[in-house]
Amino acid sequence: AQSVTQLGSHVSVSEGALVLLRCNYSSSVPPYLFWYVQYPNQGLQLLLKYTSAATLVKGINGFEAEFKKSETSFHLTKPSAHMSDAAEYFCAASGGYNKLIFGAGTRLAVHP
Amino acid sequence: DTAVSQTPKYLVTQMGNDKSIKCEQNLGHDTMYWYKQDSKKFLKIMFSYNNKELIINETVPNRFSPKSPDKAHLNLHINSLELGDSAVYFCASSQRMAGDTDTQYFGPGTRLTVL
Numbered sequence: 001a002q003s004v005t006q007l008g009s010h011v012s013v014s015e016g017a018l019v020l021l022r023c024n025y026s027s028s029v030p031p032y033l034f035w036y037v038q039y040p041n042q043g044l045q046l047l048l049k050y051t052s053a054a055t056l057v058k059g060i061n062g063f064e065a066e067f068k069k070s071e072t073s074f075h076l077t078k079p080s081a082h083m084s085d086a087a088e089y090f091c092a093a094s095g096g097y098n099k100l101i102f103g104a105g106t107r108l109a110v111h112p
Numbered sequence: 113d114t115a116v117s118q119t120p121k122y123l124v125t126q127m128g129n130d131k132s133i134k135c136e137q138n139l140g141h142d143t144m145y146w147y148k149q150d151s152k153k154f155l156k157i158m159f160s161y162n163n164k165e166l167i168i169n170e171t172v173p174n175r176f177s178p179k180s181p182d183k184a185h186l187n188l189h190i191n192s193l194e195l196g197d198s199a200v201y202f203c204a205s206s207q208r209m210a211g212d213t214d215t216q217y218f219g220p221g222t223r224l225t226v227l
Contacts, residue, residue, distance in 0.1 A: 032212045043116070043202055043218035044155075051213040088153060094212035098143060099168055102155040
């Protein structure tokens with residue numbers, strides 16, 4: 001069965017520092033992968049998605065992620081964190097019929 | 113204009129009651145979903161409908177019954193509410209069901225608290 005693992009339930013960075021949020025998937029075939037962001041008391045918003053067209057995917061708000069089949073990973077990065085990036089981030093994989101299978105989420109804190 | 117809307121935003125009720133949550137999307141999408149987010153922020157799909165037809169029905173107690181009167185609406189009715197039903201329920205929609213690459217657009221969530 002498809003599963004998604006996010007390493008680190010909490011990540012804290014300084015403003016201006018690199019953001020790295022880790023995601024690994026478990027699948028017999030390369031899945032379609034997504035990163036969503038959830039701001040406090042809001043719904044989820046798509047940051048970016050991997051659909052096998054290109055392994056390096058650029059998303060909104062300066063985020064990008066690289067699909068690495070050999071590592072079964074899809075880590076999310078941003079070169080320079082802003083205070084407004086503080087939120088919960090979810091990695092997800094498609095599990096057939098467009099069903100999203102989510103990781104447990106990573107809370108990103110950005111401090112001055 | 114809100115793309116995916118849910119009502120109510122907050123719902124506080126007693127154990128044993130029956131309640132409904134409504135969802136509407138104005139994106140013209142064919143597929144709609146219900147997800148449950150528990151107190152640890154874990155998200156899990158409950159149901160999906162494609163053009164009013166039930167497609168995904170995860171291992172959800174049959175006290176939960178989704179209804180789709182038309183493809184723009186997907187409501188969730190919950191009978192005999194239990195403490196463990198307390199969660200945030202998200203509605204989402206996507207253009208279509210097949211292909212697995214369509215972006216899902218989420219509503220703002222309904223926070224259900226069962227006392």
